[in-house]
Amino acid sequence: MENTQQERYTVWKKNSPLLYTQLQTSSLLWPSLSLDWLPDTTTPQIQSENNFEYDYNHHRLLLSTFSDGINPLESILLTRLNLFDLRSKNFKNLENFDYIPSSNEFTYSLPLPHLKNTKELTKVNPGNEINDIQSLSSNKSSIIDLTDNKIQITSEITSEKEIQIQNQNQNQNQNQKLLSIESSNNKINNSLGLIQKIPHIGDINRIKHCPQNIDLIATASNSGIIRIFDRTKKSNNLEINNNNSNNDDDDINSNIETSDILLKSHNSESWTIDWNLQKPFTLASGSNDGSISIWNLKDQFKSPPKQKFSTLDSKFRFSTCKLDKPEIFLPAHNFGVNEIRWIPDHDSLLISSGEDGICKLWDIRNNLNLPIIQFFENENLVEKKIPLNTVDINPFQTFELITGNSNGCLNFMDIRNPNKIISKINHSQSITSSKYSPHLKNTIATSSVDATVTIWKDQNPVFVHCGHLLSVSDVVWCPSKKGVLASCSYDNSVHIWEPIL
Template identity: 25%
Template sequence: MAPTEPIEVEDDASDAGDDSQVINEEYKIWKKNTPFLYDTVITHALTWPSLTCQWLPDQTSPPDADYTVHRMIIGTHTSGQSNDHLIIAEVLLPKGGMENSGKEVAEMYDEDKQEIGSYTKSPARIRAIQTINHEGEINRARYMPQNPELIATKAVSGDVLVFDRTKHESKANPNGECKPDIRLKGQSKEGYGLAWSTLKEGHILSASEDTTVAHWDIQGYQKKDPVLQPIRVYKGHSACVGDVDWHPMDPTMFASVGDDRQIMIWDTRDSNVNKPQSRVEGHTAEINSVAFAPSSEYLFLTGSSDKTIALWDIRHPEKKLHSFEGHTDDVLQLSWSPHSPVHFASASADRRVHIWDLNLIGAEQTPDDAEDGPPELLFVHGGHTSKVSDLSWSPNAKWHLATTAEDNILQVWEPSRHIRLPGQGDVNAMDLE
């Protein structure tokens, strides 16, 4: 990994000339306003871009320390220039929060490090504590909810690799040899969608560019033969499957979305792998992400290359409840807040991460406010200079998010308490029609 001191990174991948100049100007404006927009910002430059990030569920609080310790999963995308790794990183976050006014927060802003936070005596904020060899870049990495030490990755070969991190050294062997504990076979092309069931231990879904969704139960794995074939391979899509997600309350239900613009709801009890329980053309372009609301039996979101996010009721999939408009490029990833039933975040190729509030749908706006976006758009994070690849909402620090982008930057950030408006209560789906 790169040095632990965050540094500013220019966007070499952007088009030369005007585009690059605009991006850099926007970044300078964001940086200037950072002290007033955030309570915490940690900017960490990675040696290689990471296409994935996910907070691990644990948190420790060292005695007499002014910070809490968290862990995060990231990966590398070296394009063959170096060995690729699955990385477990340690993240230090300041205890409490800032009760300060904008002026006082501004005085705590470190211009060189681009950080806000009362960390002056604490060690490095983000550092690698374990690296594990991986074959090619990691498109996505997710831990198993019932045992977070088990981490599944999407490999470019199409295989899903499962690592028990407790069985691997803290530093990867320089020979680069990848030794997953389980190899899940059954798909012929790479993909990004990867979802563990929160209700059935060991059950995992993978979405692939080969137009399939594969379903494995890793509890069927035998140590003498670490290669596992899928229970089923679902073949309802006619193009690349962009994402999959398990229903949070029904252990037999999952959703898949794809480049064919289709949203499909499946029942694992049905042996017909070619016909979903329901299907609907949900967007006017490719669908890249799907996310069930963790606290709702019926609501789910989809994010699309048509630049919009759609809210759906699973009981009436033919009718979109609401369309969230604000991004200016493909919507790539979605993440519901684990702390609030009304907040979710979206990551886009427009270099932005948006936080949305369902409670504010339809709220009255002044003309000036309307120019900044719809009322339900609560916050815009503009800290990246390239396409945002992944995002993860902290399970422990209520308003902290991690985002990673193609600019090699990993950021951990918390919107200012003066900006965010905590949502209250559940949302009635029928109220949104």
């Protein structure tokens, strides 16, 4: 790590209490190349006999592992996090905080509720109670800064069993300020907690849930295979012993394949997938071979699997359907396809960006397999083959889109006028992700190899998150809480943050 980057991080850490409404940082065992924020939330309300109430929301994040071949299998990680309701009156009461002189910080502790109320804390998905959840959080206390009702939480993630509240806690003093839910030091857990772990063959370059059924998870891998998982058919902590490390995609090891559907049409590594919001169970995938495949999976959930693979362990058996022919196959780009996005309010229009420096608009109803619009960000850059890494569509105005290239340049485009492009250069290195906010109009978050995440408002940078030490691989907006983001980095960190804009 460069000295300038270390200095920037030191300055950021010192000033972070003044920059964020709330901030949670966690460290994973392996970095995650992609993350996805699920839209569902639960809001438990804990109330004790002295009428103490505390409201917060359970959220779920999809993460992955990237061990770079060290582990024989990678993993899909379904995790849980808690976002606080800062409007709660309890945050304005200093009696609910303990001061730590050594660090000049405060810890927040809760009065002990009845045991019957704590069952909500271990039921994240209705109908799927978690009896043996693995907590990703350490025994480190939650650190909270009280300045202007801001929260700053720092924790390190380790693998340890969640500690359940025991029956004898019912008889403890109601005035004692502790709540033992997930950590042995009796503090409420505010960091990531592991709900489910699913083994995966190969690197997970992209992970996304199906909007019509959030229990369906799609992944894009380094082998080019697209995998679909129904997480409800998997145990919460599936462990498979792999004695055969041969992961040839043409000879899938029946002992370790845990996906429900395999989509095999790409000849090289796949970096992008996207579900259609308007047409149920329709998935688009792109690959380094320059192709885009459109898959209609609606019938696959009604008919029995065509081709089965099952584990040798009788405790875990999975049936996997293998599909080789997509509904539509597009030879999209001369080089690799880096990003694809469906137009949010249309069931047939698709945007793609590629290694050839061109952004294309596709209509899958067109049998000619030709783009209806091509966006050239710059003729000179196309000749130099400057890749377009990212593309996203404005959810409030679907004629507008943004692309990011390997030079750190952002391009604001309009489908109605593809020849007029406004470019803004902010990142010093390649852009890795660009996402429009689902709640804030004309607001965009972009991540970069320069280890920063920048928030743009009306095409102007308004906030820079400098908390990561290495390249930021992905950033997403919270779909259910305005202004909250999650970002992951090659430094193994995952940050949940709400900036002051």
